[in-house]
């Protein structure tokens with residue numbers, strides 16, 4: 074079986090356009106608080122979701138837009154939820170970090186690591202009620218240090234649960250370089266807990282698709298969990314308006330009030346000079362990483378797939394136009410919903 | 416006169432405590448960014464960025480404290496303490512009694528809390544009543560910069576575990592990072608006097624367990640904490656216009672509760688209105704009703720609290736959190752009873 078290049082491209086493109094609309098609505102102040110995008114993770118989500126069928130379950134983290142869009146949830150329902158409208162997917166009660174669709178067995182949580190136990194429970198229910206069905210857990214590499222996720226990999230392996238643990242590794246958790254706080258290597262760790270484990274380039278949807286196919290086959294055959302590690306980049310940082318990205322994009326405005334106190338703190342006693350120098354070095358390193366993050370456009374998963382399409386430009390344009398229309402229609406519906414709000 | 420922001424006051428108090436006492440260490444997620452100045456000044460041994468492993472580092476803080484350090488350990492939002500609750504409920508809070516009084520865990524748990532910026536019901540809770548329920552825990556909730564700095568010093572000096580809760584509407588950097596995030600087109604009901612205010616020239620510890628009477632009034636006593644204190648003061652102003660004189664007490668500490676101050680005030684007014692951003696049922700507000708009854712006071716009682724899971728939608732969220740109209744309405748009803 075081969076992946077359907079256009080189908081995957083369409084999914085990724087749709088998620089990206091949807092999130093561009095979300096970004097606009099967020100910038101306009103129609104969406105509140107911490108808007109974490111899936112931008113940069115599209116190939117991972119598309120490559121995995123392509124194998125999902127009805128009855129399979131999704132345990133989603135705080136970046137649930139792409140999985141929800143690609144699972145086929147109505148875009149207007151999602152936008153209305155993000156805007157807190159009564160007509161939203163969850164009546165405006167959950168919001169973008171807490172999305173639920175019972176029909177799709179899709180549930181998200183903003184608690185880092187919580188998708189591990191969630192997927193195990195979905196898988197246990199599948200063993201009883203939906204033979205051959207599987208559960209997918211999405212999480213970041215930062216979550217790999219959360220105890221409940223480690224317990225879940227063990228549980229899934231010990232009970233041969235049909236779980237696919239998808240670790241989307243962008244190397245950073247909020248502002249912290251995960252390498253600085255993570256010992257050992259994640260694949261070895263997952264294997265130590267008894268899971269089958271592979272690593273792929275998460276910006277290459279073909280690679281993800283193939284690895285995910287094996288994972289789904291194994292899980293459906295009752296051979297237990299797979300740990301699928303996929304690397305990626307978050308070009309918008311942790312969430313829209315990420316403070317570190319604001320600092321590197323607009324240093325004069327964003328750093329003005331911060332530099333004075335920082336220099337004062339670092340130069341007026343405290344620990345030894347060398348320790349303070351190390352601190353300043355890692356602060357600079359943190360900003361440097363943020364600057365790199367947004368330069369990674371060459372790794373853009375959607376652009377990569379676009380280059381590979383074997384359809385004519387006209388056909389591609391038509392595909393894109395259809396998606397653009399779908400997104401625009403959803404935005405218009407959401408804005409009408411906003412106007413109708415009492 | 417010296418003024419500071421709420422967050423600035425906490426940082427200043429920590430600067431002092433860490434300069435005075437090398438045993439004071441900080442650990443938590445992203446502290447190299449969130450506590451950048453302290454990190455630059457005291458280095459990574461004393462300001463340690465952690466993995467997202469709350470049960471490990473909160474648990475480790477307990478024994479680090481038992482073995483001589485004074486950790487100030489950070490839980491980014493109090494909601495997340497749920498993944499690590501064993502460290503507090505079964506370990507830190509039990510130690511003093513279990514060891515026959517021979518061993519204590521002088522640690523501070525610093526956590527942001529509270530809502531009002533549309534982050535949803537998993538990121539906007541206060542949970543102070545829940546955490547205060549366990550014997551052996553102390554819980555402080557400052558409402559202004561001066562109290563924040565003074566209570567932080569006391570929390571660090573305290574011989575047992577103290578939970579120090581910082582409301583996100585008061586701390587400018589949280590609103591900047593989580594709510595505005597570079598946008599200028601949104602509004603938040605931030606109490607000015609809580610977000611910035613006068614602080615003492617040199618920091619002195621403010622005793623844990625002492626409430627503060629902020630306003631006298633003969634008709635009813637409002638008891639509150641955190642952001643809601645400011646809502647009460649505003650409501651009291653409005654009530655005064657219609658001839659109702661409401662007193663306002665800022666608890667500042669949830670536990671140990673300043674029972675005397677509350678009972679003294681309620682004895683005079685015979686009416687108690689609790690305004691609490693925590694959940695209504697099985698709660699601090701219920702506890703306050705109980706202590707008044709136990710003291711033999713037959714006061715009339717009402718409460719304005721969070722009654723259900725906080726809605727994500729900012730319009731409904733604003734109704735769910737204690738607000739001035741709800742307080743005025745409850746007070747008006749209470750005085751006419």
Ligand SMILES: Cc1ncc(C[n+]2csc(CCOP(=O)(O)OP(=O)(O)O)c2C)c(N)n1
Pocket residue numbers: 135136183184185212213214215216217243245246247311444467469491495498
């Ligand atoms: C238990 C818990 N601790 C802390 C947080 C705050 N938080 C939200 S996302 C995040 C970083 C997660 O990093 P990672 O798992 O790598 O995912 P990413 O955001 O990079 O996709 C943190 C620390 C949380 N939501 N839950």
